[in-house]
Amino acid sequence: MVRSVFRLLWSSICSICLISTWFVGAAHAGVAIDTYHDNKPFTRTIPNVINSAHPPILQLYLEGFKKLQANKKDNRCIFHVTLNDEPVTALEDILNTIPATNNVMTINIPMPTHLYNKFKTETTLTLRISDVVHGVGHYPDDTKSSATIVKEIKENATIYGTVKDAAGNPITGAQVSVALGPTTTTAADGSYILTNVREGTVLVQAVKPTFEASVIAISAVSDVKTPCDFVLVKSLNTNLPVIKSFTINADETYAYNSKVTLNVNAIAYNGSKEITPATTPRTYVPDKMFISLDGITGEWIPYTSSFTYTLPSGEGIKTLFVQVEDSNGLRSIIATDTIELRERLESLNIQGATLAPDFDPNRYSYTTTVNYTNSLTVLPVPEDKNATVTVRCNGEFIDSTPPRWDVPLQSNTTNTIEIIVTALDGSVSSTYRIAVPTGIKVAASLTDDIISMNSGNTTISANNSWIINVTAGTVKTNISKDDLLITDLPNGVTFTAAKDGASNAIIVTLSTTNNANTPLISTLTPVKIVVKSTAVSEANAANSNELTATLHPYRKITTTLTDNTVTMAPGNSSVSADNSWLINVTSGTVKETVSIEDLTISGLPAGLSATVTKDGANNAIKVTIDGKTSSPIGTTIPVFITVKGSAVTEPADNADQLTASLKINLTEDTGIRSLSLYDGAKTIQLTPVSGNPTLYQYVVPNEVTAVALQVVAVDPGASITFPGTSTPVQTGVGYLPISNLSWVGNQRTITVTSGSAQQNYTVQITRRMPNYLPNKAPSTTITEWRT
Numbered sequence: 169m170v171r172s173v174f175r176l177l178w179s180s181i182c183s184i185c186l187i188s189t190w191f192v193g194a195a196h197a198g199v200a201i202d203t204y205h206d207n208k209p210f211t212r213t214i215p216n217v218i219n220s221a222h223p224p225i226l227q228l229y230l231e232g233f234k235k236l237q238a239n240k241k242d243n244r245c246i247f248h249v250t251l252n253d254e255p256v257t258a259l260e261d262i263l264n265t266i267p268a269t270n271n272v273m274t275i276n277i278p279m280p281t282h283l284y285n286k287f288k289t290e291t292t293l294t295l296r297i298s299d300v301v302h303g304v305g306h307y308p309d310d311t312k313s314s315a316t317i318v319k320e321i322k323e324n325a326t327i328y329g330t331v332k333d334a335a336g337n338p339i340t341g342a343q344v345s346v347a348l349g350p351t352t353t354t355a356a357d358g359s360y361i362l363t364n365v366r367e368g369t370v371l372v373q374a375v376k377p378t379f380e381a382s383v384i385a386i387s388a389v390s391d392v393k394t395p396c397d398f399v400l401v402k403s404l405n406t407n408l409p410v411i412k413s414f415t416i417n418a419d420e421t422y423a424y425n426s427k428v429t430l431n432v433n434a435i436a437y438n439g440s441k442e443i444t445p446a447t448t449p450r451t452y453v454p455d456k457m458f459i460s461l462d463g464i465t466g467e468w469i470p471y472t473s474s475f476t477y478t479l480p481s482g483e484g485i486k487t488l489f490v491q492v493e494d495s496n497g498l499r500s501i502i503a504t505d506t507i508e509l510r511e512r513l514e515s516l517n518i519q520g521a522t523l524a525p526d527f528d529p530n531r532y533s534y535t536t537t538v539n540y541t542n543s544l545t546v547l548p549v550p551e552d553k554n555a556t557v558t559v560r561c562n563g564e565f566i567d568s569t570p571p572r573w574d575v576p577l578q579s580n581t582t583n584t585i586e587i588i589v590t591a592l593d594g595s596v597s598s599t600y601r602i603a604v605p606t607g608i609k610v611a612a613s614l615t616d617d618i619i620s621m622n623s624g625n626t627t628i629s630a631n632n633s634w635i636i637n638v639t640a641g642t643v644k645t646n647i648s649k650d651d652l653l654i655t656d657l658p659n660g661v662t663f664t665a666a667k668d669g670a671s672n673a674i675i676v677t678l679s680t681t682n683n684a685n686t687p688l689i690s691t692l693t694p695v696k697i698v699v700k701s702t703a704v705s706e707a708n709a710a711n712s713n714e715l716t717a718t719l720h721p722y723r724k725i726t727t728t729l730t731d732n733t734v735t736m737a738p739g740n741s742s743v744s745a746d747n748s749w750l751i752n753v754t755s756g757t758v759k760e761t762v763s764i765e766d767l768t769i770s771g772l773p774a775g776l777s778a779t780v781t782k783d784g785a786n787n788a789i790k791v792t793i794d795g796k797t798s799s800p801i802g803t804t805i806p807v808f809i810t811v812k813g814s815a816v817t818e819p820a821d822n823a824d825q826l827t828a829s830l831k832i833n834l835t836e837d838t839g840i841r842s843l844s845l846y847d848g849a850k851t852i853q854l855t856p857v858s859g860n861p862t863l864y865q866y867v868v869p870n871e872v873t874a875v876a877l878q879v880v881a882v883d884p885g886a887s888i889t890f891p892g893t894s895t896p897v898q899t900g901v902g903y904l905p906i907s908n909l910s911w912v913g914n915q916r917t918i919t920v921t922s923g924s925a926q927q928n929y930t931v932q933i934t935r936r937m938p939n940y941l942p943n944k945a946p947s948t949t950i951t952e953w954r955t
Contacts, residue, residue, distance in 0.1 A: 325388035407437035426595035436494035540607025611640035641704030741885030756816030766815035796884030
């Protein structure tokens with residue numbers, strides 16, 4: 169459908185006038201320019217820094233650059249600019265438009281997209297300024313001029329002024345724009361203002377139908393308002409070609425195939441093939457047309473009113489730009505149209521279940537709840553009858569015959585069913601996802617699975633309970649021993665079962681009926697436990713898997729601490745490299761697989777955690793501390809450790825409690841461990857600017873208007889603040905959302921405070937300026953662009 173989005177380009181009339189001016193004396197092309205610098209063109213080899221995520225800025229500082237007139241004729245030099253032998257027309261336009269008296273200037277040109285894509289893997293780039301048409305003047309002074317590539321520049325200059333006709337009357341609705349920059353239109357009094365202009369020498373153009381376009385080169389200065397007034401004269405030829413209509417697929421909203429039909433209805437007022445029936449004024453078929461996918465790159469082809477075009481693959485809204493040209497080189501304004509390339513489901517049903525929310529072709533994520541089951545039947549119907557549908561569950565494709573897919577499900581988990589709709593030519597596809605939590609299969613684990621005997625092994629110790637945590641299923645309040653299946657208890661041992669207070673757990677308590685005072689066990693005795701489905705309140709549940717608890721004969725472990733101090737890191741929220749305690753086991757053989765489950769550790773500040781391993785070939789246990797505290801500790805604190813009987817290979821009882829310590833550290837550290845930026849699609853790790861460890865810079869795409877920063881301090885106990893914002897003080901890790909990003913001025917300060925030390929960091933975020941159209945006229949004409 170025609171969206172009627174027209175972008176007025178640099179006027180073709182203006183281009184012709186400039187060409188006729190610039191090519192006076194063109195017969196002398198190739199003759200060396202008079203210069204004070206050995207008659208050599210200006211050449212610079214630039215280190216390539218454009219291998220970044222976005223096109224950077226080509227920056228030139230030129231001094232001693234003059235275009236002098238030798239006589240009454242305009243005998244200025246016409247310059248040609250190349251980068252690795254590729255023309256840089258945007259820079260040529262500025263050099264060939266500036267007044268002859270300009271001899272010192274700074275020019276900032278966004279790297280053209282086609283050059284950025286071509287050169288981003290090169291190690292160096294060579295910039296060359298040479299003459300195309302001979303004149304009298306100077307190349308830039310090699311000793312004072314420079315060329316470089318920068319990642320960003322300031323874009324906070326302002327240009328303002330009026331547009332009037334030759335009689336001094338204001339011109340309303342004239343389009344005023346900066347090449348590769350912002351665009352605006354004049355008010356009723358002919359005034360205009362352009363903000364967010366990049367610093368340096370820029371071209372400003374004023375355009376109004378029936379008037380000749382005017383172009384002025386002006387120096388834009390950051391934070392300064394610079395005047396620029398235009399006087400437009402009436403055009404000798406106002407009959408530019410016109411695009412009456414432009415549609416993709418006859419104004420359809422959607423396309424299911426990348427091959428589409430373009431219909432262009434356009435007329436010209438100059439040409440060789442007259443349109444019949446005759447009209448007044450006479451109309452002709454345009455000579456050629458420009459087709460572009462992005463408004464920047466494209467191709468000129470012979471004019472055709474209807475033809476097939478292949479869109480880029482991938483789902484989404486596609487925009488095409490069309491412009492026509494007559495036999496005299498006059499061009500129309502650009503017309504655009506859009507169409508959404510997509511594949512959708514027309515309907516999606518599940519037998520015996522309901523989607524939540526209700527199905528919508530434009531919604532891709534759903535959930536459904538089913539009772540405990542092993543499979544589900546999915547019935548998807550594509551909107552495009554030529555599309556193919558595939559289904560997979562938990563990453564595995566389902567082999568089935570459309571329109572029915574019988575999908576196997578995993579129990580006691582959330583299954584993910586994906587329905588993929590793909591166009592016949594494979595150019596576009598969509599994926600719908602359904603989260604399917606299956607019915608409850610009771611899941612349980614033992615967190616206290618050892619019961620020890622008293623000395624003599626005739627009675628059970630005070631530690632006479634196993635704790636069963638239920639992680640799938642809700643434990644009933646009135647649970648009893650009938651809701652458990654326990655086997656392999658020794659004769660003379662009985663049990664009871666009850667809900668463990670407010671926890672979703674079951675406590676199993678053992679007791680003895682041993683009247684003969686004979687040992688009940690002599691070795692480690694495993695006991696099997698199954699939690700029945702009747703132990704939980706959910707309907708249609710299944711029994712848990714079998715758990716194994718143990719009855720432990722009496723044997724006591726003996727231990728000592730040979731390294732009993734862990735030192736905190738600066739800030740006293742996390743531990744230093746000295747982060748482990750060493751426990752020697754003097755009675756019992758330490759298991760090779762000893763873990764944290766084999767120790768009881770208490771007294772660790774919240775946030776710190778311990779890992780436990782065997783100390784190499786030694787009969788010892790190493791306890792390593794990690795993590796960070798919720799707040800720094802203020803004094804050395806004790807930590808209590810008990811080695812359980814399960815830590816050794818022999819049947820044994822727990823060792824006596826040991827006391828280790830956490831020692832405070834008085835040093836301070838205000839460094840940043842990491843700084844990351846999330847732009848809504850991905851997370852980027854930022855690094856400091858070379859030579860300035862407290863400055864971070866990053867450029868985001870133009871479409872990104874909000875980001876979030878996350879800073880992690882070296883000192884987990886450090887305070888993190890963001891001056892100038894309402895974000896509260898954060899500890900160790902700071903988070904700052906930033907919205908309404910402009911092209912410039914997105915700077916934030918991060919302050920890290922550790923103890924009495926404090927350090928400020930600066931983050932500068934630049935939003936990349938919009939793209940532009942490349943020059944389609946000869947290399948010495950004004951470049952066309954759009955905003």
